[in-house]
Amino acid sequence: MYNFEYKNPVKIIFGKDKISKVSNEIPEGAKVLLTYGGGSIKRTGVYEQVINALDNVSLVEFGGIEANPHYETCMQAVKVVKAEKIDFLLAVGGGSVLDATKFIACAALYENGDPWDFMAKPGEVRVEKALPLGAILTLPATGSEMNGNSVITRVSIQEKKAFGSPLVMPQFSILDPQCVFTLPNKQVANGIVDAFIHVFEQYLTFEVNSPLQDRWAEGILSTLIEEGPKVLADRNDYESAANFMWSATVALNGMIAVGVPQDWATHLIGHELTAYHGIDHARTLAIVLPGMMHIKRDNKKDKILQYGERIWGIATGSDDERIDATIAKTVEFFESVGIPTKLRDYDVPTETITKITDRFEKSGEKIGEKADIDFAEVGAILEHAL
């Protein structure tokens, strides 16, 4: 096991009808900016629950945060924060609203230049202060409710980039599984696959001696495989919704990441597909992952074999046969919940691969758990999805 540090002070408030308690968590006298997305919270009734719960709180609203939230939108919110002298942010929505709110929280207090530098110059420019924020999660998927990570897209330059800081961890996150009841199939499927591949980025790496972390990662995968389809089959099944929701949270709250290598190359390549074609984040991961497993089958060999055996019961054949069968099972699972895995399913032309490899070639960036995936391997991984 590697040395590690772990600290996660996010207060999770989980369960039925918990949204009505949100005012207990807001600092007294705070002026609150309520951030949300395209308005689904108004259709589902969550907006009304929040407004009723906060009837004694001074509230300003900022709606319209899009999926894969835009830097440009966030900077509009920063203006509102400054003009209205906001001192607490309350994100109500899914991972995009949460990620945007994290960025707004630190961008609003950054005076030394363009806050895009948090993403563009991660070694150089660090978050040093941020407004406090809380969250009401309406969509299990990204795990953003229990970590300090955020991914923002700058539309003008077609770039999608991440930053992270403990200062933008939510003070609290309220998770009511009943929010799952109103989600369309597409968002449930995205959430299942997103959480699944979050686990993969922390689990499907070269071997270190970390049997507990392995088992916890496998526990999340098994639960997603078991409970995800139940949620798709019956949207009012509270227990399955709860198990799905909590699995997505712990998939990225850092617990399975301690002391082990991490990869994240699937995410980095996936972000490019979103930047060029606006494909849902989870779907880009489902496109990239099979190629990643195929091309990096040597780096990841022992762990792919372990995953194949423990999760899918694949225990016979040569190593390569087992790896191929394991990749096929993984693809089959994604397709079974309604997530296609080929570029053609999303009308992505072959030229996009060239654009992406060109960008990696130009920057010279190498990615993956061993920082050994160069532009040529990025190309090979994407070609696997043709």
Added chain:
Amino acid sequence: MYNFEYKNPVKIIFGKDKISKVSNEIPEGAKVLLTYGGGSIKRTGVYEQVINALDNVSLVEFGGIEANPHYETCMQAVKVVKAEKIDFLLAVGGGSVLDATKFIACAALYENGDPWDFMAKPGEVRVEKALPLGAILTLPATGSEMNGNSVITRVSIQEKKAFGSPLVMPQFSILDPQCVFTLPNKQVANGIVDAFIHVFEQYLTFEVNSPLQDRWAEGILSTLIEEGPKVLADRNDYESAANFMWSATVALNGMIAVGVPQDWATHLIGHELTAYHGIDHARTLAIVLPGMMHIKRDNKKDKILQYGERIWGIATGSDDERIDATIAKTVEFFESVGIPTKLRDYDVPTETITKITDRFEKSGEKIGEKADIDFAEVGAILEHAL
């Protein structure tokens, strides 16, 4: 899954040679009380590492905290805290030193009576303030390094009781697996069994729908079964020591407890055995647990069967046969690491059972996940260990 709240802000600093970094974690200018036990930290070199790391810190020492720490000893430390105007406590040791330090931290600031009331009147008297504390863990076992729980023994009245408060969670805990290298077999074995039964108290209950929490609990059990004997066989095996140490921490950091029932009757009965005979905490649990599984086989039936099948591969026979085989396997595991499970192994006379049942009869207290274990069942559970 039940509704739940979870917040655990303890900063874990895990790994080789991390003790030397402790001064980074102490608040600037703080006057620190260094608490420790019977002096083993001086033999193992940990004391010297800590003193060297803190050479610029104003330090007062309080050693001599015993196993199953005494209220009476803690109150001596409280006097030191007040006389020396201490503003930070640093516990260096195992669970007993940590538990004592948590009690000292809140007892020192309690002005409304006898701080024993935190244990004696848990509904009535609550911790409202506490000095900040940090920990350097030398003995994986109790999980005290990542929670707000503490168990204290009042020798004068032969009572051992628990209290808990988020205010006594350590600000940080440093875990260097190399500390395991110098532990005697007895303490390693105690730690394995202690952590194992912590998992049981949160896992081996009646069924709720919580497949993820089940799998995480089972992941800890499997890891303890696999890594524990390796630690016993080779005390310098860093990787096994690290896996054991982290398993003991997460066994009681609250992660596997969220949204599920808990039991703790094995602990409550075990505490009585320690109070009367000074038996090591973990050993009392190994004495009580088999009888608990036997007597509560109806309440816990589905979970015992699941545990037997997933952990020990017991999948054939009638339910009762499977339960008996599962209890036998559990006992065999405890005995294999050197922990006897019968009262006679500890020279406990039959009269002790009467003393304990008398105490439960007098208080009228009922314990366990369903609060249905009365004095008569306590007696039956202990008789199983004759």
